Amino acid sequence: MPSLDDDHTGTRIREQRRLARLTQRGLAARIPYSYSLLNQVECGARPATSTFVAAVAHALGIDVTVLTGQPYVTELQRDRLAELVRPIREALDLYDLGVNPDLVARPATELVTAADHLCAEVRATHIRNAARSLPGTIAELTHTAWSAPSTELWQALASTYRTAHDITVKLGYYDLSAVALDRMAWAAERASDPCLGAVRQYMRALVYFREGEYTIGQRLVASGHGIVGQAEPTREVLAVTGQLHLGASVICARAEDQAGVDRHIKEARDISKRTGDASDVHWLSFGPANVALHRMSAAVEMGQYDDALTQARKIRLPASLATSRRAHFLIDRARTEMETGLTDKALEHLVEARKAAPEQTRYHPGARETIRGLVHMARRTPDTLNHMASWVGL
Known part of the structure; x- marks a missing residue:
């Protein structure tokens, strides 16, 4: 058996619990888990599930990343990924400087295509490639959108900010991902695009989902429904609406709300029958397959492992996923x-x-x-x- 390091989620929970001057029984009384499980997690005998970590973080009033240890800087440095984060941070910070007289940007049509390509790279999990290209594309789109504003350019810029969020979440920089979502809202407003605004609320809801703030997550989903509900019921609108329901289903699962899970999964399934595979809409992967995957994820979040495994064995992932x-x-x-x-x-x-x-x-x-x-x-x-x-x- 390998000798595992002592710097793991359990030891960080123990450290933060002691800083809060709580005994194990004192902390266990504040979370929906037993003293026995808390003890096993702290000593490393049981893994700390994301649901468990969120509950502890919420009880202690700290960010989840304090307990997970993210970002995993040592591994990121070894993989030469950490060095790609600062340029992204700078690109997000310079959103309001307007036209850059020293920049020669690609034509608008090429920049729109480049923004879409970045989304495709992240979905293909080519994180390094996307992270390298992202800051330059943001800079060019920012310059061009300020110099010759158009709905399409603002939409493309919002898309690059969404990609910045996706990359920084995957690398564990949650503070930076929140900045990216703020920038996404700024660009989406200029594009007057309700679907982009609703997608941003969906992604904000997942931020609070990770932190154990389920009521806020549900409010953000409801806000997303309100935003997208102002638009005509196109296929794009239906897909975004369906994805909002899927987000709500896993939030309900964390909150131990089985009725809520069932309701949102049913709504999403009914919508998916109308849209079919809508993975082309905002790169959300919405469709019948994603509904099945979220139903299984909800069972996992609720600790219904036998049911989740039965579902997993029946799932056939489409090649297009x-x-x-x-x-x-x-x-x-x-x-x-x-x-x-x-x-x-x-x-x-x-x-x-x-x-x-x-x-x-x-x-x-x-x-x-x-x-x-x-x-x-x-x-x-x-x-x-x-x-x-x-x-x-x-």
């Missing part, structure tokens, strides 16, 4: 299999997630916790698991 969504499913499935004692299968699906989306998997806190859990459960650690644990920095 984005690699980022496929990898997320594999990580969820691996966690479910670990929780139901199918450790070999769990490792198999983590390896598959790594092959499909190495950068996304390496920096996914759920993948790291599942790997740690598998190591603790193993009587004899196979080489593959040793390699995975080393690869994610455990």
Whole structure:
């Protein structure tokens, strides 16, 4: 068995609990989990699920990243990804300077295509490629949108800010992702695009979902419905509406609201029957397959692992599904299999997630916790698991 480091989510929970002058029983009384589970997580005998971490962070009044240790700077530096973050930060900061007289930008049509290509790169989990190209594209679009404003250019600029959010979330820079969403709102207002505004509210809701603020998340989803409801019921509007329902379903799952989960999944399923595969709409991956994936994710979030595994075995992922969504499913499935004692299968699906989306998997806190859990459960650690644990920095 490999010697795991002592800097893990459990030890960070213990440290923050002590700083708050709470005993284990005192903290357990503030979260919907037992003292026994808290004790096991703190000593590293059980993985800390995202739901558990969010509950502890909420109870202690701290950010989730304080407990997960994100961003994983050591691994990011080794992968030469950390150096790509500062240019993104600077590009987000210079949004209001107007025309740049020293910049020669590509034609507007090329910039619109470039913004769309960045979305495609992130969905294909080519995070490094997207991160390298993003700051320059933001600078060119900012310059061009100020010098010759048009709806299409403001939409493209909003899209690049959305890509900045996606990249920084995947790399664990949640503070920067919030700035990106503010910039997205700024550009979406200038584009007068209700769908972009609603997508931004959906993404903000997921921020609060990660932090355990489920009531705020639901309010943001409701705001998104209000924004998109002002537009004509086109296929684009329907897809965005359906995705809002999917976001609400996992928020309800975290809040242990089964009726809410069922209601939102039904709404999304009914909409998906009208739209079919609408993964082309704002790169949301909305469609029947994503409805099935969210239904399974809701079961995982509620700890209904037997049900989640039954669903996972029935899911057939379409070839058109984005690699980022496929990898997320594999990580969820691996966690479910670990929780139901199918450790070999769990490792198999983590390896598959790594092959499909190495950068996304390496920096996914759920993948790291599942790997740690598998190591603790193993009587004899196979080489593959040793390699995975080393690869994610455990």
